[in-house]
Amino acid sequence: MAKTARNFRSSCITLNPSFFVQLLAISPFSTPKKNSRNRSPRNLNLLFFLSLFILCTFSGICILSFYAISQTPAPCSVISPISSFSPFLMASLSSILKDYPKISGPTLSTSVMVPLPARGVPSNANVSEIERDFWNQPNGEGYRPCLDFSLDYRKSSAKVSKERRKFLVVVVSGGLNQQRNQIVDAVVIARILESVLVVPVLQVNRIWGDESEFSDLFDLEHFKKTLQADVRIVTSLPSTHLVPQQSIENQLPFHVSPAWIRAKFLHQLNEEGLLILKGLDSRLSKNLPPDLQKLRCKVAFHALKFATPIQELGNQIARRMWIEGPYIALHLRMEKDVWVRTGCLTGLGPQYDNIISNERNSNPDFLTDKLNITKTARRLAGLCPLSALEVARLLKALGAPRNAHIYIAGGEPFGxxxxxxxxVHEFPKIATKEILAREGELDPYINRPSVLAAIDYIVSLSSDVFLPSHGGNMGRAMQGHRAYVGHRKYIKPNKRMMLPLMEDGSITEGEFGKIMQKLHKYSKGQPLLRNKKLDRDVLAYPVPECMCKQ
Incomplete structure (x- = not known):
């Protein structure tokens, strides 16, 4: 405010001071000179109106100058690393750039999902060096959130946010994190086409049967207000656009560019005012212009806030883990449908493997990748989830203590x-949301797998260490989100390198530990630049488009 006031004063004193002397000299409010009686009334009236005109013009210039200064966008601003719930944290969060144009609603600083602070181990604790290193958090190399949209983007926002004629409807599918990705791309496509986005429709998943709607999972009003400067969002189509037998576009190729989208759909939108898209999963290019990449981060990390009841319950369960000390969140992909889709052996014996084989044979379209390789080759290629035994060996090798608290995210494991x-044998202090929840807390969500996945997401985000047993949307989302809110440690298992070593009986546990620590040295949360390898998802690698150094 002080800076604005100084700018205001400087903008109003650039005129020559003699101008004011002359203005006062001819003002009718100044003391008349002795010879003024010789002037005619007509001349006095002329002087009065002239001085009034000059005063009004000068006032208008000052007002316009002040308004222009107040609208000048601030430079790139940041979120400081999340280390504690302190005034410094909140002051840092509040410094984030408010979006342009200035519209009432949540700012980026108040909309970001803030995890609980990392606990780590006390400096005076009697622990080994390897254990201390396991809990230590990466420094992030100075990268902080930085959503500095370009001037051209902000200028065009006024037009896009007022669109009233062209509407985009998007049907999203899959589990929670797959739906999140498609919602992000739906917003980006609406921005590319400069159209109104109707709140995305969530298709019922054929595996989990979850019938949740958008507002059941996410805070709809927060979603709309956070993005109101980027895209106009409405809850339903106007009656003028309810076209019978409207065709649905569901044949998008992979990695489509903004130019392709405009060439394909803009004419239809201008003519009909309506476009319905389905099957967006991984169709939009990962390499978009910087402003659209920033928009992706804004949607994922700020706008897609979980509905209040879900957020509050997730926070409560996270605090019950956090109060016990530092904890690890494991995303174990051991559900029945995962084994069916990946085409892998469960490691639980022939009885369980036969059940999966029969299920896969009756639903051959469930198998999602590389149909022509054997189960053994599939596992050694890193295409299978790690088993509980493999996860336990990896954690021990990386320095996790036996008394570590572990939260298991994911559905009911097959078996x-x-x-x-x-x-459990190696790490007995294991908890799940079902164990941590008090009586009746999860009852409303028993048949709502997406809500249960949202709770896992919240608890995992606050963990000191996160480790997925398999790739996928949850792992990628957690990798990027944890980097964005303070570079929380994320360990990505190098399955291709570690699995052959696990089967080598000639390697001792000590040697295996040293190899694992060296193998995962650069996979513990340090920021990886997306532009070092094209086609990386900016939501998993938010540096450098969405995070910058200060």
Missing amino acids: GAHALQPL
């Missing part, structure tokens, strides 16, 4: 307690 037994 139940038997499947988790090797992990």
